[in-house]
Amino acid sequence: MEIATITIRLNGQQHPLAAPLSLAALLDSLGLADKPVVIELNEAVVFPRDYPLTFVSDGSRLEVVTLAAGG
Numbered sequence: 001m002e003i004a005t006i007t008i009r010l011n012g013q014q015h016p017l018a019a020p021l022s023l024a025a026l027l028d029s030l031g032l033a034d035k036p037v038v039i040e041l042n043e044a045v046v047f048p049r050d051y052p053l054t055f056v057s058d059g060s061r062l063e064v065v066t067l068a069a070g071g
Helices: 023-029 048-053
Strands: 005-010 013-018 037-041 044-046 061-066
Touching (some): 023 048
Antiparallel strands (some): 037 061
């Protein structure tokens, strides 16, 4: 069985992915699973509780912003 490949736009850059992929799995693959982040998918904010249930599709536009504290 062949794995489908899709291309998304991640923080302004083309990013190929094996599909289907949830936002939770995407964060895990980027090494951000345990980091505080804000995700905007196709210009709509996604709540963290919805990451496992929200899947990216070909052409999806994502902005992933990591939150950092400091002084």
